Amino acid sequence: MSFQLAMFYIFSAILVGAAAAMITVRNPVHAALCLVLAFFTSAALWIMMEAEFLGIVLVLVYVGAVMVLFLFVVMMLDVNIARLREGFIRFLPVGALVAAAMAVVMIMVVGARHFRIEPPAPAATDVGNTEMLGRLIYTEYVYPFELAAVILLVAIVAAITLTLRRRPGTRHIDPAEQVKVKREDRIRIVKMEAEKK
């Protein structure tokens, strides 16, 4: 067994383990961290396939940004996992049966033998695949690429539309306003006649 193959099996084992742990662990934060591990090992697998750009970007975008925000939300929300799990045992037999049936069908129907899969040719050493991807994205796939950009724009617009609103009556604090406050805004000195006896 070559070094590469050994590494492949190690990473794959970690990946499968992390993915399994992600859906079975009790704590949502642990689950999210398992997902991070799964992303990280799959990035390693991609890098082993010489897809270094995809691998690094997976780490950069999913691990470095998306999952951080995910953790952020999970930690803030304090999901009550016990309630979510109530049905788990009850539906387990049915679920397992369906899953097993699906797996059997998939294995029978979907096999590598049907697909035109050739092992990827070793990449040319002089041009990194980052550059190749860049070229393809801006030439052959420029239309889908721009469309993906539009979808992201729509996602931003939609998210802001659905969340940003000025609700009257909330006790919203603007620290900048607070800092700007001067003595005159808060205190009024009233001259009063001394009270007569």
Next chain:
Amino acid sequence: MTESLMTFWNELPVLIQILVKIVALLLPLMGTVAYYTLAERKIIGYMQVRLGPNRVGPRGALQPIADALKLVFKEIIIPSNASRLLFLSAPVLAFAPALAAWAVVPFDDGMVLADINAGLLYILALTSLGVYGVIIAGWASNSKYALLGAMRSAAQIVSYEIAMGFALVGVLMASGSLNLGEIVNAQGGGFWNWFIVWLFPLFLVYVISGVAETNRSPFDVVEGESEIVAGFHVEYSGMAFAVFFLAEYANMILISALTALLFLGGWLSPLQGILPDAAFSLPVIGWLLDSGIHWLLIKTAFFMFAFLWYRATFPRYRYDQIMRLGWKVLIPVTIVWIFVEGVLVALKIGPWSA
């Protein structure tokens, strides 16, 4: 003699070779980190007209060693109800990326541990991983101050990573490569070709977001001693705390070195193109004037100093101001400048026109 050494070196198994290289890189780095802490206390001391540490060793020179010994012998206290495994792995998660990123940093032409094509991306990915140490530490501590620090950190790092990434896109466009060595070489020919000249706004953005990414003052709301006592590492003590400390300083050095490499021509001499070629062939002086690792170290040292300088000078940003600066100032600046740069490239103006 040298030949026999080379043959001996080549005879060694690859794994040993790599390990030796890593050690050769990390030992000086750790030493720098240790003395950087001393430098910080001394420099800030002088800026505030005090002496700084001066008891241990001559003029306090042994202070870092004393600190390290103290921390090593301290007990690591794990809070009750803390998530034990995560609590202990958090410092490692903070420290590992800070060290791993050094693998692709070149010190001189070809003097690099791993000369990979996508070096810049690799650095960006690894620096974005450092936040996990902070978040996990904050969550696993089972303490509200720690959690608050972690939340602040998550939001801050994700926000500034975008600006930082965009600043690096500008560098990438200018150099046409993601390999750090090639980026430096693209700035050759004279200091007017350094990217700081052509990408000055991006340079500013990079430096500012670098400070924010390392959670240093004035962006240190994550620790915020006066607000949330020490933020994410409030529950840490002993060596676990020390590892966080090391990670922070290693990151600062990394950002300084990267700023030097990406914007200030790395190991390139600023005298390039000014002095006649004959000057560089002089013995000793020529070597000093010519490009070399010492220039990189000088430039890095300057930015390391600047980190301390900021800390002594600026008051801490408020949290909402940090967010505003990141999203509403830095990101638009980078986008505009990338556009300007695109126009310059298209019109073939600037050092990248060739």
Next chain:
Amino acid sequence: MSFPIPDLVPAIPEMFVLAMACTILVVDLFLKDDRRDVTYGLTQFTLFGALVLTWIVHVPEARVTFSGSFIADPLSDTLKSFIYVIAAGVFLYSRPYLKERGLFKGEYYVLGLFAVLGMLVMVSAYSFVTLYLGLELLSLCLYALVAFDRDSGRASEAAMKYFILGALASGMLLYGMSFLYGLSGSLEIPVVAEYLIANAGQFSVPLTFALVFVVVGLAFKLGAVPFHMWVPDVYHGAPTPVTLLIGSAPKIAGFAIIMRLLADGLGAMHADWQGMLVLLAVLSLAVGNLIAIAQTNIKRMLAYSTISHVGFLLLGILAGTQEGYAAALFYTVTYAIMAMGGFGMIILLSRQGFEAENLDDFKGLNERNPWLAFMMLLLMFSMAGVPPTVGFYAKLMVLQAVVQIGMTWLAVYAVIFSIVGAFYYLRVVKLMYFDKPADEPLPVRGLDVTVVMSVNGLLMVVLGIFPGILMSIAALAVGP
């Protein structure tokens, strides 16, 4: 380093819509609430401009650009034109409704325009990636629009259902497409079609597997039974202008992707997908028409009627002949116009704080406003397929196409359920003409809305008397 610049001319309408949508997004930021009509005007201008541009750059031959991921042919240009017109009608109907409910915001128009862009992309898609991206662009806008009225719990619930089931459907479609990619080695529709023709008669198991996923994904998006669960809830829960948008123009885009995927791409597998479509059509006709009878809410009723109309649309496509495709196109366009009128009428009769969404709200409409009642009568007749309205011809042509391929039993079955369907459409007419009105005043509507509603209603008769106009357009679009 030089980049080959693709031929951008065929995509000018899309680029125009995109540029204008972005412009409106920015312009709207600087408008005060009482100047929001500018946004509306710009949106209508965009649709009009895109319509003009589409026909300026139109050529009779098909043009493929962007490395085979975009096609502009008579079919796409025709469908795009209908999309512009119907979208313009939708925006026109919705304006008073949105104003009355404090929903008159720029985002409605921006998201609406992006949805239109998504439809255009779907119509012009010539590779799986573009097709999928267009579909996602459209769906994303619609998800957001359904949840647009944030204070309505029902709208949020509908949006969640729509989003989750829509995502599931997208996943199915994508899964099927990825199989096709793995088998044929290409994402481009003509290449996949060639691969299938070359391998005709010996389709492997994974190919059928892929086909099932593609058909299921499409059925989900169209709302064909048994993948229709989201339709009534979304139609009912969404604000009526959004229901109007979902119920009309996207059906045309849906027809387009069925044409591109099943007819163009997987045409060689016609025998395989015909059976699946027969099943979907049979179920949709039965479930849609039968459950619609039990509805008291007209939005839900129209939702179930949509399901039954989808059944008819599938009948035309499963024929697999040019006549069938032309009939399906005819049916889709007719349906989109009818649905626009139907939901538009709900908007017209609603007023601040009151939704005319129950059947009872239509009671005695004839006494309150005979003209609107007459228009609604025409629309309902057309949906039911009563001659001489256009709905009759649409059904007739689909049935002809089905009979031509020898599936007479299916045609008979469809006719039976059309008659069942006529019951609930005519019930609306009965309520309008023979029942006593509740004493509610009708809201006063602007001239523009009334005129368009009149055109919309009269179109049912005009096209019904001269079906040749629309038919020749449909036949031209589908091609020889």
